[in-house]
Amino acid sequence: xxxxxxxxxxxxxxxxxxxxxxxxxxxxxxxxxxxxxxxxxxxxxxxxxxxxxxxxxxxxxxxxxxxxxxxxxxxxxxxxxxxxxxxxxxxxxxxxxxxxxxxxxxxxxxxxxxxxxxxxxxxxxxxxxxxxxxxxxxxxxxxxxxxxxxxxxxxxxxxxxxxxxxxxxxxxxxxxxxxxxxxxxxxxxxxxxxxxxxxxxxxxxxxxxxxxxxxxxxxxxxxxxxxxxxxxxxxxxxxxx
Amino acid sequence: xxxxxxxxxxxxxxxxxxxxxxxxxxxxxxxxxxxxxxxxxxxxxxxxxxxxxxxxxxxxxxxxxxxxxxxxxxxxxxxxxxxxxxxxxxxxxxxxxxxxxxxxxxxxxxxxxxxxxxxxxxxxxxxxxxxxxxxxxxxxxxxxxxxxxxxxxxxxxxxxxxxxxxxxxxxxxxxxxxxxxxxxxxxxxxxxxxxxxxxxxxxxxxxxxxxxxxxxxxxxxxxxxxxxxxxxxxxxxxxxxxxxxxxxxxxxxxxxxxxxxxxxxxxxxxxxxxxxxxxxxxxxxxxxxxxxxxxxxxxxx
Amino acid sequence: xxxxxxxxxxxxxxxxxxxxxxxxxxxxxxxxxxxxxxxxxxxxxxxxxxxxxxxxxxxxxxxxxxxxxxxxxxxxxxxxxxxxxxxxxxxxxxxxxxxxxxxxxxxxxxxxxxxxxxxxxxxxxxxxxxxxxxxxxxxxxxxxxxxxxxxxxxxxxxxxxxxxxxxxxxxxxxxxxxxxxxxxxxxxxxxxxxxxxxxxxxxxxxxxxxxxxxxxxxxxxxxxxxxxxxxxxxxxxxxxxxxxxxxxxxxxxxxxxxxxxxxxxxxxxxxxxxxxxxxx
Numbered sequence: 001x002x003x004x005x006x007x008x009x010x011x012x013x014x015x016x017x018x019x020x021x022x023x024x025x026x027x028x029x030x031x032x033x034x035x036x037x038x039x040x041x042x043x044x045x046x047x048x049x050x051x052x053x054x055x056x057x058x059x060x061x062x063x064x065x066x067x068x069x070x071x072x073x074x075x076x077x078x079x080x081x082x083x084x085x086x087x088x089x090x091x092x093x094x095x096x097x098x099x100x101x102x103x104x105x106x107x108x109x110x111x112x113x114x115x116x117x118x119x120x121x122x123x124x125x126x127x128x129x130x131x132x133x134x135x136x137x138x139x140x141x142x143x144x145x146x147x148x149x150x151x152x153x154x155x156x157x158x159x160x161x162x163x164x165x166x167x168x169x170x171x172x173x174x175x176x177x178x179x180x181x182x183x184x185x186x187x188x189x190x191x192x193x194x195x196x197x198x199x200x201x202x203x204x205x206x207x208x209x210x211x212x213x214x215x216x217x218x219x220x221x222x223x224x225x226x227x228x229x230x231x232x233x234x235x236x237x238x239x240x241x
Numbered sequence: 242x243x244x245x246x247x248x249x250x251x252x253x254x255x256x257x258x259x260x261x262x263x264x265x266x267x268x269x270x271x272x273x274x275x276x277x278x279x280x281x282x283x284x285x286x287x288x289x290x291x292x293x294x295x296x297x298x299x300x301x302x303x304x305x306x307x308x309x310x311x312x313x314x315x316x317x318x319x320x321x322x323x324x325x326x327x328x329x330x331x332x333x334x335x336x337x338x339x340x341x342x343x344x345x346x347x348x349x350x351x352x353x354x355x356x357x358x359x360x361x362x363x364x365x366x367x368x369x370x371x372x373x374x375x376x377x378x379x380x381x382x383x384x385x386x387x388x389x390x391x392x393x394x395x396x397x398x399x400x401x402x403x404x405x406x407x408x409x410x411x412x413x414x415x416x417x418x419x420x421x422x423x424x425x426x427x428x429x430x431x432x433x434x435x436x437x438x439x440x441x442x443x444x445x446x447x448x449x450x451x452x453x454x455x456x457x458x459x460x461x462x463x464x465x466x467x468x469x470x471x472x473x474x475x476x477x478x479x480x481x482x483x484x485x486x487x488x489x490x491x492x493x494x495x496x497x498x499x500x501x502x503x504x505x506x507x508x509x510x511x512x513x514x515x516x517x518x519x520x521x522x523x524x525x526x527x528x529x530x531x532x533x534x535x536x537x538x539x540x541x542x
Numbered sequence: 543x544x545x546x547x548x549x550x551x552x553x554x555x556x557x558x559x560x561x562x563x564x565x566x567x568x569x570x571x572x573x574x575x576x577x578x579x580x581x582x583x584x585x586x587x588x589x590x591x592x593x594x595x596x597x598x599x600x601x602x603x604x605x606x607x608x609x610x611x612x613x614x615x616x617x618x619x620x621x622x623x624x625x626x627x628x629x630x631x632x633x634x635x636x637x638x639x640x641x642x643x644x645x646x647x648x649x650x651x652x653x654x655x656x657x658x659x660x661x662x663x664x665x666x667x668x669x670x671x672x673x674x675x676x677x678x679x680x681x682x683x684x685x686x687x688x689x690x691x692x693x694x695x696x697x698x699x700x701x702x703x704x705x706x707x708x709x710x711x712x713x714x715x716x717x718x719x720x721x722x723x724x725x726x727x728x729x730x731x732x733x734x735x736x737x738x739x740x741x742x743x744x745x746x747x748x749x750x751x752x753x754x755x756x757x758x759x760x761x762x763x764x765x766x767x768x769x770x771x772x773x774x775x776x777x778x779x780x781x782x783x784x785x786x787x788x789x790x791x792x793x794x795x796x797x798x799x800x801x802x803x804x805x806x807x808x809x810x811x812x813x814x815x816x817x818x819x820x821x822x
Binding site: 053054055141144149186231 | 281308310356432498500538540
């Protein structure tokens, strides 16, 4: 019987129940794209690229559209995946990511335009949707797309009766519920909620709270990545005079 | 540029993070007086300001909507993002590529969100005003400007409904650009200045478009309506070498994300004298030849 | 075909109607319902064939057909059968939908919703579909077609799929030495599927940044809404899936309230489902 949480309260990777995985962020590594970012939580590694806002279809009165193309590299999972031409799971995740950002991007500023997001998962070790959303937030800011706030996402689950934060693939195989929540941290407004598997209705509130705390904890880390990138880019504005 | 978060101040009451620190590879120079903000940050709670680009109002407070530097001009506060698609202002000088010939207008690619428009009525036609009526059909319009032609123009107006830029070339200095080199750099590197048409000390002409499109030519056109005849002039090898050097100088500045204007181009051009043109793009070379420009842009000169 | 545009006056009227109502369900929607009321739900089962079920919620209607075949199992999962879900939006359902071509985003969303609710929450027992380990397993195909779209296709599809699965019978199989014998229905009583738990879906549309929530939205209400949340729950009170749609922006308290209220609202759907299965 696999043990997910030891008697001392440590998880398989040594974390406590309410600890996030180690985070690494790298903004703007693809200068030819309008915006790009790499985000890593534990061993889940995602690259996001943004192109736009650019000419889209639609009439002058329409607000901008957000589209997202989601792909998992063939080498991203433990077993090599053959990329299918129409992968429903990828289409669904792309669609969910685009929906999430419709609430945060000020699309009214971009009539007749389209913002194209491209997500590529390099390594999948649980919480892929959440990490992707965080990577896209950074990439959109690198592209100078107007947003009302950061979008921070995190997963939560129940394992052996304990609520745990930011689960990895091993913990996901415990077949407990996997809740992914994306929030606008300043107001804790939920802009995306997805839950897989089963959990008793009474336990939902606690899970949601934990996921939201995870998201708001990520905010300073994301902010620092954007702030540092902006500072490094300041010479492009020229001399202060 | 690598960033890994450090664990100080990153904990919330009910959750903790474990992260490691590594040193960054780029030295970041402090620019006192430049205030950096991220989306969602409060810029001011003061009611007395008007809001400009990159900001929005929420609950009576002015917040930033893009990551960038706060700018205040009189009573207008805006946030200038360090990376963004070109957003035109009236009076900007741009370099554009004709994409399509349409009904009494041309569609121009200016690396902005939407294609820009050059109306037939905003163009100086060779032969003066008399030709206007017969020029309004597509065939005759193509004789003036065809798909693929490069032009310099000024932003005349911005369409309110969707932000499309309307250009004009109603001065002799604007219009079709002759044979030369075309470069694309991030638009944020070309800031607004009094003059965008430069003849550098080495004799090479450059047009720096606010939109990040740059034209490098053998000489500056006096009257662009005669441009097609000038196409036949032969450019000497010496001039080509100089043009290549200018091009690589601009490329080096863009690579290092430094502001591109006449002084930085001249600094980089001069500092590359000891190298051959093609050696200028080696990574080690870029750092050396752009050093003076870098110091200038970070206010250390 | 192009979507019918919603005129500004219609949009305002629907919005005002919802605002003018009182606090607790006194408000009257276009069809006279309160905030938390669902439309009339009806489940009918096919008479000629097992595994056919029609579910309608108000005017929204979905038809499910379940079928099965014998296939080789996956090499790494030799004792597990397959259950495949697919939702198609018939052009009958609405002028917005075209026949054929690539699956639209909406049909992908609905198919994935069924996969979330049934497969990822393990409503069906894969191992019970095994015939000969490593060689032969049942592959069950659940095909739902939406024949009329008046909003809330999610709940109608889930209801039709569950009814179809409960109604479905597969042939009885006997193993004689090396041979597998599939007995036709007149030879041996067919077998129903092993269903671990029964989940159904409740969708709520949100307006005004989550301030207003309407259960079981109609198509026109969805056009005015910001976004919607679908919560699936089974008869044990377990949540079997949560999916949000675009434009969602809701407070955590409001979200918790919607999830908590699902327990009460899903009983309306189960009542209709149970009516179709009188013996159970």
